[in-house]
Amino acid sequence: MFGSRKSRIRKPIPGVDSQLLIRDAAKLMPDPTRRLFLRGGASLGALAALTGCDIVDETSAETALQKISYFNDRVQGWLFNPNRLAPTYPDSMVTRPFPFNAYYPEEDAPEVDKDDYAFEVGGMVDEKKTWTLDELYALPQETQITRHICVEGWSAIGKWTGTPLREFLRRVGADTRAKYVWFRCAEGYSTSIDMATALHPQTQMTFGFDGEILPRKYGFPMKVRIPTKLGFKNPKHVMEMAVTDKYLGGYWEDQGYNWFSGS
Amino acid sequence: MTIEATTIEATSIEANQAEIRTPAAPLVGTGGTIHPVWVRLTHWINALAMVMMIGSGWQIYDASPLFPFEFPAPIALGGWLAGALLWHFAAMWLLVVNGLVYVGLGLWTGRFRRKLLPLYPGQVIADARAALSGHLSHADLSVYNAVQKLLYLGVILCGVVIVLSGVSIWKPVQLRELSVLFGGYDAARYVHFFAMAAIVGFIAIHVVMAFLVPKSLRAMITGR
Numbered sequence: 198m199f200g201s202r203k204s205r206i207r208k209p210i211p212g213v214d215s216q217l218l219i220r221d222a223a224k225l226m227p228d229p230t231r232r233l234f235l236r237g238g239a240s241l242g243a244l245a246a247l248t249g250c251d252i253v254d255e256t257s258a259e260t261a262l263q264k265i266s267y268f269n270d271r272v273q274g275w276l277f278n279p280n281r282l283a284p285t286y287p288d289s290m291v292t293r294p295f296p297f298n299a300y301y302p303e304e305d306a307p308e309v310d311k312d313d314y315a316f317e318v319g320g321m322v323d324e325k326k327t328w329t330l331d332e333l334y335a336l337p338q339e340t341q342i343t344r345h346i347c348v349e350g351w352s353a354i355g356k357w358t359g360t361p362l363r364e365f366l367r368r369v370g371a372d373t374r375a376k377y378v379w380f381r382c383a384e385g386y387s388t389s390i391d392m393a394t395a396l397h398p399q400t401q402m403t404f405g406f407d408g409e410i411l412p413r414k415y416g417f418p419m420k421v422r423i424p425t426k427l428g429f430k431n432p433k434h435v436m437e438m439a440v441t442d443k444y445l446g447g448y449w450e451d452q453g454y455n456w457f458s459g460s
Numbered sequence: 461m462t463i464e465a466t467t468i469e470a471t472s473i474e475a476n477q478a479e480i481r482t483p484a485a486p487l488v489g490t491g492g493t494i495h496p497v498w499v500r501l502t503h504w505i506n507a508l509a510m511v512m513m514i515g516s517g518w519q520i521y522d523a524s525p526l527f528p529f530e531f532p533a534p535i536a537l538g539g540w541l542a543g544a545l546l547w548h549f550a551a552m553w554l555l556v557v558n559g560l561v562y563v564g565l566g567l568w569t570g571r572f573r574r575k576l577l578p579l580y581p582g583q584v585i586a587d588a589r590a591a592l593s594g595h596l597s598h599a600d601l602s603v604y605n606a607v608q609k610l611l612y613l614g615v616i617l618c619g620v621v622i623v624l625s626g627v628s629i630w631k632p633v634q635l636r637e638l639s640v641l642f643g644g645y646d647a648a649r650y651v652h653f654f655a656m657a658a659i660v661g662f663i664a665i666h667v668v669m670a671f672l673v674p675k676s677l678r679a680m681i682t683g684r
Contacts, residue, residue, distance in 0.1 A: 262546040269549055276634050283633045344645065346632065349541065350524040352645055425633050453542035455549065460633045 266455050273457040279393050283424035283460070286342045291407060292353035297414050298428065300386075300448075306414050307383035307434045314418050320379075320439035323370025330418050334404060336360040336368075341399055343424035345431070346460050348449075357422045358405035363396040371440045379445045380421055383434035388447035390423065390430060391457065399424050402435075427458040494602045494679045499571070502562035503680055509558060510659070512537060512551035517656060519544030526653055556623060563616070579609045598673045615662045622655035 297303045315327040340358040366373065373396060379389040394400060403420040404411055411417045416433025423431050429449045450456045495503075515537030522530045523541040538544030566572040583606035590596040591607055604612065628638035628648045642648040670677040678684075 262543075262550050265550040265553070266546055276631065278634060281634060281636075284636060344632075346645065347524070348545070350520065350629075350649060449542070453546060455545065460631060 263453070266453075269455060270457040273459045274391060274393070277391075277393055277425070277459055279397055281425075283343045283399055286344070286354050288342060288356065290354050291342060291356050293407070295355050295407070295415070296351075296353050298347060299433075301384075303414055308413060309383050309418055309434055309436075311418060314436075316419065316435070317437040318369050318439075319437070320441045321372040321375045322366075322440050324368075326369075330404075333360070333402070333419065336365065336402075338404070339401070340405075341401065341422070341424065343399065343422075345424075345428050347428040348454060348458065356407045357401060357403045357420070358408075359401040359403035359419075359422065361398060362400045362402055362421065363398065365402055366395065366440070375440045376442050377440070377444065379439045379441055380432045380435050381437040382432050383436050386432060386434075386448045387445070388430050388432050388450065389441075389445045389456075390426065394423060394425055394459070397423075397425055425460055427460060429454065430458050493683045495683050497683065498561075498565050500680055500683060502558055502565075505554065505558045506562065509551050509555035510663070512547055513555055514656060514660065516544040516547035516551065520548060521653070526649060552623075552626070559619060559623070575604055576609045576613050579606060579613065584610050598676065601673075601676055601679050611662060611665065615659060618655045618658045618662070622652060622659065625652040625655060 297306075299306065311330055314330050316329075316333060317327050319325050338358055338360055340356060342354060342356045344352050344354050346352045362378075366378075371378075373392060375392055377389045377391060378395040379387065381387045390400075399422075401422040403416070403422045404418065406412060406415050411420060416435075419435045420433045421431060421435055430447075446456065515535065518531035519536035519538040520541065522536060523544075536544070538547045587596060587606040591605075596605060596607075624638060625642050625648045628635060628642055629645070629652060632639045632645045632648075639645055639648060642651050670680075
């Protein structure tokens with residue numbers, strides 16, 4: 198359906214303390230005595246994945262529940278209207294202060310050096326090159342005030358400024374018949390989106406927040422803002438992008454969260 | 461309607477009827493079957509689907525509570541947010557498809573019209589009084605009293621509201637008209653919660669009644 202789900206070798210996440218990550222994940226993981234949603238092996242597999250161990254057998258994770266989630270991906274893809282815009286709001290409705298949310302505490306947010314930054318573009322594109330921040334800042338920019346909706350249920354209205362992703366994809370000669378666009382972040386987070394959403398007018402390579410340069414806690418130097426998807430599909434500190442036909446999942450998607458997660 | 465009225469020989473028809481309230485309605489020729497197969501099947505499938513939806517819904521709520529309390533882990537389904545969402549977005553198909561079959565057949569066979577209508581506020585108050593003082597007859601399970609009619613109609617309505625509000629939380633962009641109907645994204649979350657509370661309240665009363673009148677439970681299993 199979405200490409201191979203055979204075992205994947207997981208690289209350790211650079212810059213992240215494995216022990217801290219295990220403890221953090223353990224807080225989020227189900228009580229070991231009540232694994233109601235995945236058979237035992239899959240829960241351990243997910244935990245092992247975070248520390249960089251091989252996943253030997255993922256078939257135990259292909260439960261009926263996960264298969265239905267893949268079916269829901271298809272339903273959502275069918276339901277997605279590329280011409281439907283996410284609601285926009287006046288500046289007065291921006292949530293200030295805007296909440297910080299990540300799978301690590303705010304003080305551990307990755308610090309990316311502006312001068313060292315080299316945004317890598319690869320995969321099914323004509324122009325595989327790296328972009329400096331100044332080159333990116335020179336692209337035409339737009340501002341949107343939209344609602345960020347977290348998978349947890351809460352939401353906040355924010356103001357993001359940047360370049361429409363579809364404009365950037367056009368410039369690098371991306372093959373828009375490809376299925377996915379994948380993003381890798383500074384600390385190892387990743388996600389991937391369907392091409393239809395990548396081409397949506399409000400999907401944005403974000404460089405500014407609430408009138409200022411995107412701060413570190415909200416994803417400096419670049420975030421991808423996707424108001425037609427849940428928050429965890431809006432990656433921060435994006436270092437690399439690839440246009441691909443391969444399903445590459447993502448940090449939360451690989452742990453059981455729905456991949457499409459469209460709003 | 462007082463205790464005195466039930467022990468003193470009363471001459472008025474009203475007083476006689478006040479003694480034991482029996483809902484009056486013509487029996488339809490059912491050959492003794494109270495609940496046809498399709499009613500029983502959809503009933504139990506719905507019960508299963510609702511338990512999964514409510515349990516996983518409580519686990520989802522715990523990820524971002526609307527009020528200063530959380531549902532305890534032992535009664536929440538899914539273990540954590542990801543698991544709960546998998547359950548919730550799987551069971552929803554069962555709930556909705558089964559619900560559509562139930563409502564569709566209920567309307568098409570005329571069962572809703574026969575069993576749930578007419579419904580008058582006066583009847584509801586009188587039957588509620590009788591029920592609370594232990595004078596409401598359950599002799600004929602094929603005829604619903606006014607309290608039952610109100611609650612069954614009410615829970616079906618709550619079912620429609622909870623599904624629509626849930627879908628509006630799920631797709632606030634793609635189905636933004638639905639969101640507007642409920643007053644926006646945040647309001648829809650509260651509507652969804654209160655519909656759940658009403659349904660849980662219904663289930664509590666419903667299950668207690670099934671145990672107080674065991675033949676009603678048997679009727680929903682065997683049909684008689």
